[in-house]
Amino acid sequence: MKVTQEKLPASQIGLEIEITPEMSQKTYDRVLQDFTRSLNVPGFRKGKVPRQVLIQRFGMNRIKAAVIEELVDTGLKEAIKQENVEALGNFQLRSSFDELIAQYTPGQALTFSAAVDVSPEVTLKQYRDFTLQAEEVKPDPERVNSVIENYRTQMATLVPIEDRPAQRGDVSVIDFKGRFTPADGEEEIEVPGGEAADFQLELEEGRFIAGFVDGIIGMNAGETKEISVTFPEDYPQEQLAGRPATFEITLKELKEKELPEVDDEFAKEASGDEFETIAEMRESLEKRFTEEAEQQTKANKEEAVLNELLNQVEADLPETMIEREVEYMVTQTAMQLQQQGIDIKRLLNKDTIPMLKERSRPDAIERIKRTLALGEVAKKESLKVEADELNNKVQELLSEFEGRDIDVDRLKSAVEEDLLKEKIMDWLTTNSTIELVPEGTLKKEEPEVDELDDDSEAEAVEVEVVE
Incomplete structure (x- = not known):
């Protein structure tokens, strides 16, 4: 089978496929046989109807249309395999179907054109030596007193x-x-x-x-x-x-x-005997809030890097990839609404789902580009997760989930993805200059909220999928 490739916009590969005369004839004979098996004609045994009678009964165009459908489907699959094309989704027939029917003659070669989506080529204009700002989060000393006061109120x-x-x-x-x-x-x-x-x-x-x-x-x-x-x-x-x-x-x-007195006895009761003294409780709370502030500062630095990386990435995204991400985001939204006890059948219907998909599209494109950019950094810098590192983390999690039914392969895949992203982000932040500025310095634009309907529950549909 002769195949000619052509690079098309939106990460598509065009394929011109020439079906051989032998394949053309075999497919025609097989389709006729299928029609014969399905037809009952008085005076003929089932499966023994002459071809001429069959053609008169169904019409030549209908038979040829069925043959063309099978030739296109089979030919495209074989062409993708033959040319080692890593197709992402369904193909698009670029040739006119009606013209193919008119041109087709059983036993003669047939040429048609189709397009398939493939993974996009990713270009990073820059991915290191960024000069950025990120907000530094510092622990609020009053949070310790606030938590203790909440405990006092609960124990009042x-x-x-x-x-x-x-x-x-x-x-x-x-x-x-x-x-x-x-x-x-x-x-x-x-x-x-x-x-x-x-x-x-x-x-x-x-x-x-x-x-x-x-x-x-x-x-x-x-x-x-x-x-x-x-x-x-x-x-x-x-x-x-x-x-x-x-x-x-x-x-x-x-x-x-x-309210109870804030003393050692209070600390023991409030913590379920985790702490012996109020000093231990305060120290633990201070440590926790300090770690939370450090984690939030780290997240702010990573967000600054990711936002800049997004400005540097160029990728012509195929529609299949965008549609898959949009579907995933809508599914995640539905699951979150359901967990909140909201009737998703009332909120997500044939009218609102298309609107939600359209609204999710920009975020889907951004998420895809971020993922592609991170993958490109890993490839350029040869960042990967070592087998021992992966296995140790998986075993650690399995021990925590002991007694639960865990899909180990899925867990391993998710852990590897998380560890790799962590490595990439560590590399990016290490190889950038990030100035820490006081919290609240960098203003963030508030996203616009479009309600699906007048019901207040519709606000819950405005859910952002955590990456």
């Missing part, structure tokens, strides 16, 4: 209050019932889900609809009063969004939090 004892009115920070037990006037109504109706008995509510800002907690402040146990609130404009229930409402509230009980 609730003590009944009888001699004073409610104040912020108290815990109340209330009965409440809400009513509102709908936009298209004249009489008040009950707020859907706006009624409860013995409801425990911490009197802190943001715990309920704006104005609800403020209305309880100053009440005494046993007191009943009405308060007026307004539901937020973006409230999930459309009939309540932006509507004023009245709640009748009865304060049944009032309690205040009695």
Whole structure:
């Protein structure tokens, strides 16, 4: 079989394929035999229908079309194998199918043209000696006190209050019932889900609809009063969004939090006996937050390098590669929504999926280019993961996952990918000059959010796939 290659835009290879007369005849005979087996004609046994009758019954063009389909499919597969073309996806027939039918004669050579997507050629204009800036993250000393205060709050004892009115920070037990006037109504109706008995509510800002907690402040146990609130404009229930409402509230009980002393006994209880003293707890928290800050600084440096590397890469991406990445990103989005308890069948449908794919396309292209650029750096600098290094990490993870059903081959592949990326990033950051600047110095543009519909849950669709 004669094959001529041609380089095309968008990382495609054009193939002009000449089908031999022998292959042309054999395929024609086989297709006719298949038609014969499927046809029942009175007076003829099945499979014994003469060719002329078969042609009259089906029509020559229909038979030739079936032959052409098989010749193109088989010829292309053999050509790809013969020419060692690493095709990525489905082919595109460049010849006119109708013209191929008109030209085709059984037993004679047939020539057609097709195109296949292949991996793109990657060019890095520069990949070392970058001069960049990245934000340095420093640990906030107050985080230690904040965590300890959170532990104190969680371990607080609730003590009944009888001699004073409610104040912020108290815990109340209330009965409440809400009513509102709908936009298209004249009489008040009950707020859907706006009624409860013995409801425990911490009197802190943001715990309920704006104005609800403020209305309880100053009440005494046993007191009943009405308060007026307004539901937020973006409230999930459309009939309540932006509507004023009245709640009748009865304060049944009032309690205040009695916080434990911050001492060694507190440290032991809060940590489940992990720490013997409060000093050990503070030291551990400080170490943790310092490591987190260092990791975030490292991530900022890597992000700066990756962004610059993206500016330096040139690659004509094939559509197959982009489509696969978009499909992967949409699938990841669907999985994340499902994990959040969102009904993905309602949010992701025939109308929203195309829009989500289109919106994901720029990110997909960027992700592909980053991956290709990193691979090119590894190739140029001969960076690779050693067998011992890979096996040690895999065994370490297997011991952690002991008792679970683990696909070792998939785990090994994922670990190798992570280790290689780590090596590449270490090389890139080591071979660049990165100035650390205070956190908040480098302004980042906020991404625009386009909702799929008016439902507030649609905001969750704006999910970014971690690389």
